[in-house]
Amino acid sequence: MLMEPVIKTAFPFVVTAVAVLIAFQMVLMIVAYTVLAERKVLGWIQGRIGPNRVGPWGVLQPFADLLKFIFKEDLVPDKSTKFIYFLAPMVALVCALMPMVVYPFGPAITSVDWSFLPYGLGEGIRTLPLTIAQIDVGVLFVLGITSVGVYGIALAGWSSNSKYSLMGGLRSSAQMISYELAMGASVIGVVMLAGTLDLGGIIYAQQTSTFRWFIIPQFVGFIVFLIAAFAETNRVPFDLPEAETELVAGFHTEYSALKFALFFMAEYVNMFTVSVMCTVLFLGGWYVPGLSHIFEPGTIPYALVSHFAFIGKICAFLFFYIWVRGTLPRFRFDQLMNFGWKFLLPVALANVIVTTVVVFFLNR
Amino acid sequence: MASTALFFLFAGFAIMCAISMVYHKNPLYSAISLVGVFISLSCIYVMLAAPFIAAVQILIYAGAIMVLVVFVIMLLNLDDQGTKNRLRYLWALGGGLGVVLLVQTLFIFYAVMKAPQQASDQSVSVGKTLSIGQSMYTVYLLPVEIVGVLLLMAIIGAVILARRLSQPQLELVVDQELDRRNETELENEYRVEL
Numbered sequence: 001m002l003m004e005p006v007i008k009t010a011f012p013f014v015v016t017a018v019a020v021l022i023a024f025q026m027v028l029m030i031v032a033y034t035v036l037a038e039r040k041v042l043g044w045i046q047g048r049i050g051p052n053r054v055g056p057w058g059v060l061q062p063f064a065d066l067l068k069f070i071f072k073e074d075l076v077p078d079k080s081t082k083f084i085y086f087l088a089p090m091v092a093l094v095c096a097l098m099p100m101v102v103y104p105f106g107p108a109i110t111s112v113d114w115s116f117l118p119y120g121l122g123e124g125i126r127t128l129p130l131t132i133a134q135i136d137v138g139v140l141f142v143l144g145i146t147s148v149g150v151y152g153i154a155l156a157g158w159s160s161n162s163k164y165s166l167m168g169g170l171r172s173s174a175q176m177i178s179y180e181l182a183m184g185a186s187v188i189g190v191v192m193l194a195g196t197l198d199l200g201g202i203i204y205a206q207q208t209s210t211f212r213w214f215i216i217p218q219f220v221g222f223i224v225f226l227i228a229a230f231a232e233t234n235r236v237p238f239d240l241p242e243a244e245t246e247l248v249a250g251f252h253t254e255y256s257a258l259k260f261a262l263f264f265m266a267e268y269v270n271m272f273t274v275s276v277m278c279t280v281l282f283l284g285g286w287y288v289p290g291l292s293h294i295f296e297p298g299t300i301p302y303a304l305v306s307h308f309a310f311i312g313k314i315c316a317f318l319f320f321y322i323w324v325r326g327t328l329p330r331f332r333f334d335q336l337m338n339f340g341w342k343f344l345l346p347v348a349l350a351n352v353i354v355t356t357v358v359v360f361f362l363n364r
Numbered sequence: 365m366a367s368t369a370l371f372f373l374f375a376g377f378a379i380m381c382a383i384s385m386v387y388h389k390n391p392l393y394s395a396i397s398l399v400g401v402f403i404s405l406s407c408i409y410v411m412l413a414a415p416f417i418a419a420v421q422i423l424i425y426a427g428a429i430m431v432l433v434v435f436v437i438m439l440l441n442l443d444d445q446g447t448k449n450r451l452r453y454l455w456a457l458g459g460g461l462g463v464v465l466l467v468q469t470l471f472i473f474y475a476v477m478k479a480p481q482q483a484s485d486q487s488v489s490v491g492k493t494l495s496i497g498q499s500m501y502t503v504y505l506l507p508v509e510i511v512g513v514l515l516l517m518a519i520i521g522a523v524i525l526a527r528r529l530s531q532p533q534l535e536l537v538v539d540q541e542l543d544r545r546n547e548t549e550l551e552n553e554y555r556v557e558l
Contacts, residue, residue: 033451137490140419147427151399154431158392158438166438173435177428197416197493 010207031268032062032219045326069261084159089262092152096269101137105308106130110298138199160254168250172241178340185348186224189355203285215282229274236325275317286310378404402426
């Protein structure tokens with residue numbers, strides 16, 4: 001029984017580590033298959049077939065790509081700033097992955113009795129929340145960490161010592177600062193309606209609100225958020241940092257092999273992040289209206305169905321991203337800046353003011 | 365125990381980054397070190413149960429202001445020579461300020477030692493978003509409004525400076541060039557038609 005206090009102390013850390021591993025694995029699998037889905041859907045949009053050689057319908061293509069990235073020669077430009085050149089892809093991917101810890105993957109499971117665990121580990125446990133860390137300022141945490149991610153791109157552009165990379169890095173930092181403002185302002189309306197900055201709390205607030213989903217009272221905020229999200233993730237039609245017709249490949253021109261793969265993954269993880277935020281803030285997160293009449297809330301089937309509803313909503317957003325990429329041409333840089341500062345930001349601020357007035361008079 | 369170890373980890377990282385910020389000659393390295401300082405400070409805020417301050421620290425300082433600084437450094441491409449001799453007369457001033465800071469730190473240590481060791485009953489809610497928002501719009505309303513006006517003045521000033529210095533000139537040059545081209549094109553067309 002000497003091990004008992006050690007096990008009791010280590011138990012929360014082990015649980016957290018396992019939760020992080022599961023979430024990490026899930027996010028990376030979704031990201032890998034987003035890449036495949038992107039190539040497939042773009043193929044269909046353009047009247048092609050898409051990858052279909054590796055495995056049936058090409059389902060093993062992401063793993064083949066990963067192997068190829070690992071075995072490619074890793075070229076480092078001669079006059080690059082080595083330390084920052086190595087640091088930049090890590091910053092990009094770490095900042096993309098970190099918001100994972102606050103995603104509400106599903107409702108808390110309360111029906112399981114944990115007393116069967118040895119050493120009395122399950123004593124105080126009543127609920128199993130399907131989120132890794134429940135923090136008071138989840139929305140600010142996600143916005144803050146993703147805004148640090150811009151360093152990965154800007155530093156990559158600077159340290160490569162190449163004109164194209166530098167142009168890409170400059171463009172991306174200007175673009176991401178500009179659209180971050182509109183994005184933050186579009187979230188304020190939701191935060192005011194929910195009265196909390198906690199992501200789980202926002203989902204619960206939507207369940208008790210009049211319209212169930214905040215997309216209805218906050219439609220303007222939703223549109224602004226969606227457009228700003230495209231700019232924040234450097235996706236078409238705002239993919240100017242890597243505009244291939246002007247800048248070869250923009251900030252990652254000089255990157256090869258696994259370092260390029262890190263940037264590539266960071267872009268898709270960022271897409272996943274903004275899809276999660278869109279789902280949580282405007283589409284009710286894991287909440288399925290009417291599901292509580294079929295299953296008892298807190299049971300495992302309820303949590304599972306809610307979780308898959310959450311993933312389904314995210315996949316719908318990811319499909320929308322790919323669809324837009326197959327449809328729209330790229331903006332010019334001055335158009336991008338004018339649109340962000342002179343249209344998107346004023347609309348978001350007007351939305352904040354109108355929401356404030358409405359919330360004020362409703363709460364009186 | 366664990367929190368003490370974490371505090372020394374983050375505080376040590378903050379001090380290391382601060383020293384590297386001062387001693388690096390390349391301004392970009394200094395800027396990145398400053399980002400490191402901000403991030404480790406925000407970790408300390410989280411440990412002090414002030415998650416809102418921590419998130420805002422990351423969001424505003426690391427995510428917005430330092431990105432602008434890095435952006436400007438990348439644009440200007442500063443060289444690291446020429447700053448050494450120019451600032452030598454500031455050594456005495458810097459030393460004096462350093463001594464003042466040291467005395468201040470020691471005084472804070474002394475005051476903390478002398479203070480009664482009891483927990484305030486407010487400590488549960490202080491640092492949470494709700495309590496910060498409520499005190500900002502009730503007790504500290506006047507300072508918030510003054511800071512708001514100050515920031516507005518700064519924004520308007522920046523816009524005025526930027527417009528006066530660059531934009532009209534640029535527009536004038538472009539307009540003149542366009543006018544010139546239009547005239548010559550019109551003349552050419554006229555000639556051909558004649």
